[in-house]
Amino acid sequence: MQIETKTSVDHISDGNGERVTVLRFSGDISSGSHDALLGTYQTVNKSQPVLLDFSKVEYINSSGIALVIQMLMEANKNGQKIAAFGLTPHFQKVFTMVGITKYASLYADEAAAKASV
């Protein structure tokens, strides 16, 4: 019944030629997204910054946000930088309400997110 989350993993270079991992999500971010979020996060190189691309996500609920928080917990433990981009203004507000912005910055687009890490 829930629409599947798809995650694709991209490797890009930031302005200084440093490698950055981009996790591009599409579909829904909900309770069914455990593997798409945390499973995929397990596979990324922990010594590089990670960008989360939400621009193709249609629906996010609080269970999905909890999975994002768990990902940030892991990254925090690893001392890894995470930034997010592509959230609608509404979900930027929701992420801010729950306090996520204390642990990950939100950017309007990929260029701004890339420049930040």
Added chain:
Amino acid sequence: MQIETKTSVDHISDGNGERVTVLRFSGDISSGSHDALLGTYQTVNKSQPVLLDFSKVEYINSSGIALVIQMLMEANKNGQKIAAFGLTPHFQKVFTMVGITKYASLYADEAAAKASV
């Protein structure tokens, strides 16, 4: 309960410097749109072609289509050319299903519609 139809009347020139009237609709085209469609049509110069701009219309139902047909009847009597543009592919299909395309051509955009009259 029904959302109002708004009509604005524009006067433009076609490629040959001929005057063309453009009726730009927004809101809903439904049974409540009598004045916005037929009332406005009464005020236009009958010796110039008319373009109907549907690009800002959110919703069209069969009662609204009946009003468009009544407008085409009037134009037909006056020997006036009418073309429409800005319909979504779905409503292009619906207008074609009811046969409107026999009396008014549908174009993707204003430039194509203007070139046709």
Added chain:
Amino acid sequence: MVKLNGKPVELRVPSRMGYEKVAMGTAASVAKLMGFPDERIEDLKTAIAEACINAIEHGNHLNENLCVGVTLSAHDDSLEVKVLDDGAGISKLPPRPDIDRKMHGEEDARGMGMFLIQALVDEAEWVKDSKGHGSYVRLVIRLDKETD
């Protein structure tokens, strides 16, 4: 695609013009969950809007104390919709609209709703309650089928 057989979704809206758009929104959400392509969802929305407008206007005569019911039943490869009113229903299908006759004032400009419903969905059937009050139209739209 996700299988979601089970209890239908049920909606009731007041018999007031404009509320057909609530039925469109509900139906579009169910169809999207089922994995219908966008163009098929547009077909469904227009068909349901026309069915609701008829239920509001001809079935319930715009009496706001009466509701129009909509049930949406998801099957493996199709969505079945019923739009219910408290009226007497129809005895025979109206003639197919004729644009030439309309343009020459020989038939009412209106009278396209039922034709559009039939043209846009895979099955459409108008049913009168056997006890004489209440009628519904039953629509089926299939996942694998495109209109053209």
Added chain:
Amino acid sequence: MVKLNGKPVELRVPSRMGYEKVAMGTAASVAKLMGFPDERIEDLKTAIAEACINAIEHGNHLNENLCVGVTLSAHDDSLEVKVLDDGAGISKLPPRPDIDRKMHGEEDARGMGMFLIQALVDEAEWVKDSKGHGSYVRLVIRLDKETD
């Protein structure tokens, strides 16, 4: 803006994850008819989704034979929503989520739904049926009010 006091819109969906999106679609259509601005409709959609998810999961324990009910009552300057389930309801509001405690594993990463509902709408109230079965959350979102 159009006044549309009268009978409420009623929706029933099966207690299955994902069906909260049908409630979102229905509620968004009603709010749009009432003239709510888009950003307020987004607030309403998220609040209703969270209320339905709680009704599906905590109220009806994912039992697909039970339905979640949603009623949408349009008033002059507000929309009142009830989301009903067959469960026992809640006895007290959960503590406000604390992102620092979550990040340090001191509280569950989940537990943000009711907080978001309260943050996004103008009024939110959780009510238990006096006879002990059934509960609902009642939300009010006003036309003139922006959240920030």
